[in-house]
Amino acid sequence: MDLFELRGDVAFVTGAGSGIGQRIAVGLAEAGADVACLDLVGSAGLSSTVERIQALGRRAFALEGNVTRAEDVQAAVAATEKDLGALTVAVNCAGIANATAAEDMPIEQWQRMMQINVEGVFLSCQAQARVMLPRRRGSIVNIASMSGSIVNRGLLQAHYNSSKAAVIHLSKSLAMEWSDRGLRVNSISPGYTMTPMNARPEVAEQCKIFERDTPLGRMATVDEMVGPAVFLSSKAASFCTGVDLIVDGGFVCW
Template identity: 75%
Template sequence: MELFSLAGRVALVTGAGSGIGQRVAVGLAEAGADVGCFDLASSAGLQETVACIAAIGRRSLALVGDVTDGETVEQAVATLEAGLGPLSVALNCAGIANAAPAEEMQRTQWQRMYDINVTGVFLSCQAEARAMLRHGGGSIVNIASMSGIIVNRGLLQAHYNSAKAAVIHLSKSLAMEWAERGLRVNSISPGYTATAMNIRSEVADQVKQFEADTPLGRMAQVDELVGPAVFLSSKAASFVTGVDLLVDGGFCCW
């Protein structure tokens, strides 16, 4: 449908080398966008993402950097626009997850979580918005988590939960700041999703419980984040801003 088409659009996806970011980057290309794929130099999957997009017949660029370095993100946006055209869609998926008891957590662990999952999202939004506002607007979507709304039973991750809550409210705040200038900002809060992040050693023994606690009886597949991402990036969501879209299999209804 034309409403959901991203034909002629140029997108940037952070965290595009793995997990949700990789699948969303390819999904935006499937919807017609040309896509800049941003991730760390150490990301083994970044070139794979670019190759998948090329196989679809869309243009793509591999952009290397760290979301905690604002100048690097600014340069990535400039490189993207020079190579593919004016930026109008951004999906900020870069993030980390880990766990530790709050009373034992080192400040360095707390700070790194906030540096990547909150400051990195803000710096990405800032660089993307500077470009989009020059062009008359666009759409930014930040990947948050249902952990920003609820506390995950059995997971000791006060730093992660509070950081994702910050992403949700940051997205709403930026949406209100930029609404009159044609720039929409929303977030997506996935539930338990079958990525490396959610089958890491800290939670491997709890996967069955995750699935049992989810009304749909399973974790999400990364493919199931593509539809929400395309929707919020497209004309279909032209009157949607400041929204946190739960994609949690009904988890937060309990």
């Protein structure tokens, strides 16, 4: 169905060097989009993302920058429009996660989490909207987490949970602010997902608990985040804005 095709679209993905961001960047290309891929300087997987997209016959190039620096994101968006054309789709995946007991957490750890996960998303949306709004066309999808809606049992991550709740509400707020100018903004809230971070041997026992506590009995694969991202970016979601699409294997239903 051409409702889900992104042929003719130009996409911009942050955090495209690994995990969910990398897979979504490739997934947008599989749906037909050309993709600009942004990640930190020295990101080991960024060139692989670009190669995988180009192997599909789509245009792609790597961009290095920090989403917490407005000038980096603005320059990356400008480079995207120069090399690929008018930006129509953006997916903001850049983010971090860690855990510390709230009473012991240094303020610097709290601030870094908020700077990357919230301020980085805002600055990305701002730069993307500045080129999309005058054309009255575009879709932005921000990657949040089910941890923005629930508190994960046994995980000491008040800062992370708070940051992802902020991403969800930021997305809704921007969706309403830009709704009359042709720009849709939505978020995706993944549940426990088998990213490289969760594939480490030292967290194997923790992952067994994640699987046990998820109604579908397993963690998501990164492949399972592609469909939701393509849907929200495509014509199939043309009447969807301000939506937080929870992709968690039923976890929040318990």
